[in-house]
Amino acid sequence: MTRLGQLRSEARFNLLGFRRSPAATFFTVVLPIIFLVIFTSIFGNEIISSTGARVATVYVPGILALALVSANFMNAAIVTVIRRESGVLKAMRATPLPPWVYVGGQVVASLVLTAFMTALVIGIGWLGYSVEVQPGAVPSLLITLGVGAAAFSALGLAVTCVCTSEQAAPAITNMCVLPLYFVSDVFIPSDGAPRWMTFIGDIFPIKHLAVALGRTFDPFSEGVPLPAWHWLILGAWGVFGVLVTLRFFRWTPRN
Amino acid sequence: MSGGAHLAIEVTGLRKRYGEVEAVSGVDLSVATGEVVAFLGPNGAGKTTTVEILEGLRTRSSGDVQVLGVDPAEATAEWRERIGVVLQGAKHEGDFTAAEIVTMWSAYYRSPRPTPEVLHLVGLAEAAGTRTRRLSGGQKQRLAVALALVGDPELVFLDEPTTGFDPAARREAWQTIDGLRSLGVTVLLTTHYMDEADHLADRIAVISRGRIVADGTALELAAQVAMPSQISWDAAELSPGVLPDRLRDLLRGQDASMRSRTAVGTAAVERQTERRAERPALATRDVDEVVRELLAAAEEAGTRLDSLAVQPPTLEDTYLALTGDSSSGDGS
Numbered sequence: 001m002t003r004l005g006q007l008r009s010e011a012r013f014n015l016l017g018f019r020r021s022p023a024a025t026f027f028t029v030v031l032p033i034i035f036l037v038i039f040t041s042i043f044g045n046e047i048i049s050s051t052g053a054r055v056a057t058v059y060v061p062g063i064l065a066l067a068l069v070s071a072n073f074m075n076a077a078i079v080t081v082i083r084r085e086s087g088v089l090k091a092m093r094a095t096p097l098p099p100w101v102y103v104g105g106q107v108v109a110s111l112v113l114t115a116f117m118t119a120l121v122i123g124i125g126w127l128g129y130s131v132e133v134q135p136g137a138v139p140s141l142l143i144t145l146g147v148g149a150a151a152f153s154a155l156g157l158a159v160t161c162v163c164t165s166e167q168a169a170p171a172i173t174n175m176c177v178l179p180l181y182f183v184s185d186v187f188i189p190s191d192g193a194p195r196w197m198t199f200i201g202d203i204f205p206i207k208h209l210a211v212a213l214g215r216t217f218d219p220f221s222e223g224v225p226l227p228a229w230h231w232l233i234l235g236a237w238g239v240f241g242v243l244v245t246l247r248f249f250r251w252t253p254r255n
Numbered sequence: 256m257s258g259g260a261h262l263a264i265e266v267t268g269l270r271k272r273y274g275e276v277e278a279v280s281g282v283d284l285s286v287a288t289g290e291v292v293a294f295l296g297p298n299g300a301g302k303t304t305t306v307e308i309l310e311g312l313r314t315r316s317s318g319d320v321q322v323l324g325v326d327p328a329e330a331t332a333e334w335r336e337r338i339g340v341v342l343q344g345a346k347h348e349g350d351f352t353a354a355e356i357v358t359m360w361s362a363y364y365r366s367p368r369p370t371p372e373v374l375h376l377v378g379l380a381e382a383a384g385t386r387t388r389r390l391s392g393g394q395k396q397r398l399a400v401a402l403a404l405v406g407d408p409e410l411v412f413l414d415e416p417t418t419g420f421d422p423a424a425r426r427e428a429w430q431t432i433d434g435l436r437s438l439g440v441t442v443l444l445t446t447h448y449m450d451e452a453d454h455l456a457d458r459i460a461v462i463s464r465g466r467i468v469a470d471g472t473a474l475e476l477a478a479q480v481a482m483p484s485q486i487s488w489d490a491a492e493l494s495p496g497v498l499p500d501r502l503r504d505l506l507r508g509q510d511a512s513m514r515s516r517t518a519v520g521t522a523a524v525e526r527q528t529e530r531r532a533e534r535p536a537l538a539t540r541d542v543d544e545v546v547r548e549l550l551a552a553a554e555e556a557g558t559r560l561d562s563l564a565v566q567p568p569t570l571e572d573t574y575l576a577l578t579g580d581s582s583s584g585d586g587s
Contacts, residue, residue: 001362001363001364001365001367005362006362006363009359009362010359010362013351013355013359016351016355017348017350017351020350020351021350082348083348086345086346086347086348087342087343087344087345087346088345088346088347088348090312090342090345091340091342091345091402092363093312094310094311094312094335094338094340094342095335095340095360095363095364095406096332096333096335096336096363096364096365096406097362097363098332252312
């Protein structure tokens with residue numbers, strides 16, 4: 001089979017496995033939508049006096065960031081650790097499949113999931129809460145999604161290096177992202193948060209993803225939003241993920 | 256051994272050390288094209304390490320290795336097209352059906368066998384649509400063999416294909432492996448069951464503590480260690496008391512050594528002693544001589560010896576003697 005055919009086949013089976021896994025589907029597809037509905041219901045979809053935008057313009061990009069992290073980071077990391085610990089990755093190494101095609105197949109599957117979740121979240125935001133992406137902001141949105149997906153896919157592979165077992169993977173990946181959501185403009189705006197909290201948010205990549213996405217939903221932004229600084233920091237985290245993966249990734253079970 | 260085109264595997268002086276421990280200490284092994292060879296040894300003998308070096312999944316410390324004319328340390332995708340690997344205990348994702356997993360893996364090869372054909376080969380045709388989590392142990396192992404066959408390999412490695420199986424699952428796995436022979440595939444399998452090696456393989460290479468200690472058919476191995484046969488009869492027909500001195504001394508000596516070995520619980524010793532009193536048994540390598548003497552003694556006593564039985568050494572005895580696992584020191 002051609003490399004392209006192999007890539008497509010890998011991506012297809014990754015997505016099939018995802019669809020058949022209730023846990024993966026719930027955490028990546030259902031939970032973000034539940035959060036979106038809960039938050040906009042609790043806080044109402046009022047116009048915020050300070051910015052003049054509706055509450056949902058804050059939650060739609062925040063929840064989109066959550067879905068992207070879930071699809072590219074959590075899901076990919078957990079699947080990879082399960083395959084490693086069950087010996088499947090090792091067996092794969094004995095086949096002619098190049099490692100990059102295997103990794104590529106997983107990244108493509110994550111991208112498809114990201115595209116699906118983007119359409120779903122934006123669609124619900126638009127139909128339910130009158131949140132719109134400005135036409136001029138579409139290229140920025142796509143770049144942000146692309147850079148974010150690449151960075152979190154790389155970090156997803158990197159985090160498998162510290163997951164010692166199948167059971168540890170969901171715990172460790174959640175530990176990485178859950179606290180950060182609260183200081184990264186995902187669940188709540190960090191405007192009024194203490195200094196140290198905004199500082200932590202600024203260091204890690206989730207806030208940069210959420211803020212960059214937020215810029216593309218800002219109804220009052222003038223001209224084309226260019227959150228270049230946030231892209232750069234996301235990119236740097238992506239490079240860090242690639243370096244850790246290249247150095248520490250293993251194909252063989254730990255146990 | 257000179258490198259010939261007819262050799263699928265050629266290994267000389269293979270060594271692998273992990274820090275202070277030498278897992279493989281000088282293995283020589285050759286497997287001819289089309290041959291089915293069993294690599295037999297106890298746990299920790301170095302079987303898996305050796306096989307994984309041959310599969311190109313592990314590096315070696317020293318020695319020469321040629322698999323299908325290529326050094327596995329420099330494995331290319333080209334070479335991987337030609338081998339099939341069944342690792343010890345790999346578990347495939349339970350949410351996929353057997354057919355889906357085979358199809359997924361067939362994409363890894365340039366000219367794969369069609370999925371239905373592969374499933375048929377390993378006898379999984381009826382289970383094609385079954386999610387792998389619902390397959391039995393034997394069926395899961397067949398699926399693993401199917402994945403090794405999907406690329407139409409010349410050489411297949413099977414690492415402990417039946418460990419932990421119940422007898423029915425084991426029988427199933429054996430049938431599948433026997434089926435490989437008809438495909439003309441060269442097979443190297445590891446096992447710690449002598450009967451499995453004897454059943455499946457043309458030749459058995461026995462490994463113990465990182466070294467090959469014997470190499471040949473089951474019969475040749477038995478001859479090599481020359482384990483004694485057991486000769487027994489009913490005491491009711493011929494009492495040990497009327498035996499000639501030589502046999503009586505031999506019997507007494509062996510009874511004593513049995514008692515010293517079975518000194519774990521007095522009940523066990525008593526039972527053994529009782530049994531040997533009813534049915535005396537002699538271990539000997541000179542079956543002919545002992546049988547003649549017994550028959551002569553019987554004739555002298557004016558009795559028939561219909562209960563006389565000669566039991567050749569079992570495969571297990573041979574195996575234990577070869578791998579030095581025997582606590583009794585028999586066959587030394």
